[in-house]
Amino acid sequence: MIPLNLHADEKETVVRLTSGHWPPYMEYNPPHFGVISRIVTLAFAKQDTPVTYGFFPWSRALMLAEKGLWDGSVAWTCRPEMIRSFFFSDPIVAHHYVLFHRTSMDFDWGRVVDLESYRIGLTQDYNYGETFEEAVAAGTINAEKTTSDIANFRKLAAGRIDLFPMEPAVGIKMLRELGLEDKITFHSTPLQSDYLYLILSRRVPDNERYLKEFNNGLSELRESGRLESLIDSSLPDLPVRYLVVEDEGSTCGE
Template sequence: MRFLITLTLLCALVPLPSFGHAWLKLKIATTEYAPYTSTEMQHDGYINHIIADAFLETGVVVEFVSMSWEDALEAAKSGEYDAVSYGNFVRAREDEFFHSEPITAESLVFYVNKNAGPENWRELSDLSEHKMGVTDGYLYNDELASYIQAGSNIVKNSDDDTNLRALIQGDIDVFPIDELTGWYLLERDYSNAERNKVMAIKPFISTVTTHLLIPKGQSDSQLILALFNKGLESLTLEGKLTRFKRLLKEGYYQHPQKKVNFDRR
């Protein structure tokens, strides 16, 4: 109880955001999964921009260090890093990590080949006559994961880009991916003619929430979680999360030289 009272008071009294007056610096392990996280993008990607600004709201600055997903999780658990950016909500991970409040909520959808894929679906069994590409190692929801494991129409590929290429070429008919990632990859790597060969269909499969992952068992884990959640709440109330999403759609993170009105509401 004393710890919680101290934590609450500390969160209420933290300094105003300023790089020059930061009272705490954190190291966060991150991965290459554009547009959410990427060393090749402005602010290390869309999600990392939100994370850095949320911490800055509480007078905390962060340093992102990029590595593989598996290394990021292990390094954070061993205490080398204060958090991992980012992870979808996975209940099985709660034994080892705190999930922050949701940073974003994204739709997991089916992209289809316009000529060969279905126009819509209601049950996964509706897709049994269509070749479905999936990305090896991706964590799908339980229902879709069970369907993939049992299905005879499944084609596994190593990454999302390979699946999108296969979808455009007609080697597969259907591909589940979160809608924002699908949009970003299609905009980044494909021509208008290629993009016109695919589309997202309704309904969406599920809603996926993104989170900062803070390893449990560290002395300051709950403090870091509380600070981040407080800063994230401030960004939400200020309308900045909506603005950051708009900036992504306008190409700011991909092309930082592009002139956009960063501060408009």
């Protein structure tokens, strides 16, 4: 586990959230621990509620929150099977996956069926959208899973896979750090479009109250324009079309 970021005296009641290292959205580097962590902290601060983060592998982050050992986790897409275990907040930011490929490869696609002839790298515990996931389960998509986004980008650069779905802002940052930004690019058509949410465990008695506090604080950030400003300034390389989802009224329902 990465050491926690304590934002308050330990005698105070603190909302304890698990997370994973997925910059620029969530990261274990201070002072803000990624743009989504910063938004979550600011939204709770509107209600004078402090927050602390613990960073884990994603599967462990979800398990600790689901069991109520931690209060919740940031940030996740809406999955129907998770609603039984978690309260989902109002949507925080738009989220997309696009298909990264080698710049030397002539690639175009429009439907999932178009991807059947490619070797596709996936990362364990990620959700790539219902249609794509069903094709993987049916075996019509040739998919190879690893536990690491970095490993998938290296496999892509080496020609061991043809495509890798990844969130564009995360992918751009990772490729720069790996020195692969000239070798790998991405197709503009999203594989999946959704939102990212704060999730709070249904096993923690105070979490319905914390959910209301967070949603109220998030609404204040949105109405003041601070939310949009934070997202725009933190994701300067992300094309505008990826800052929204077509159905702006979408939420993760009960």
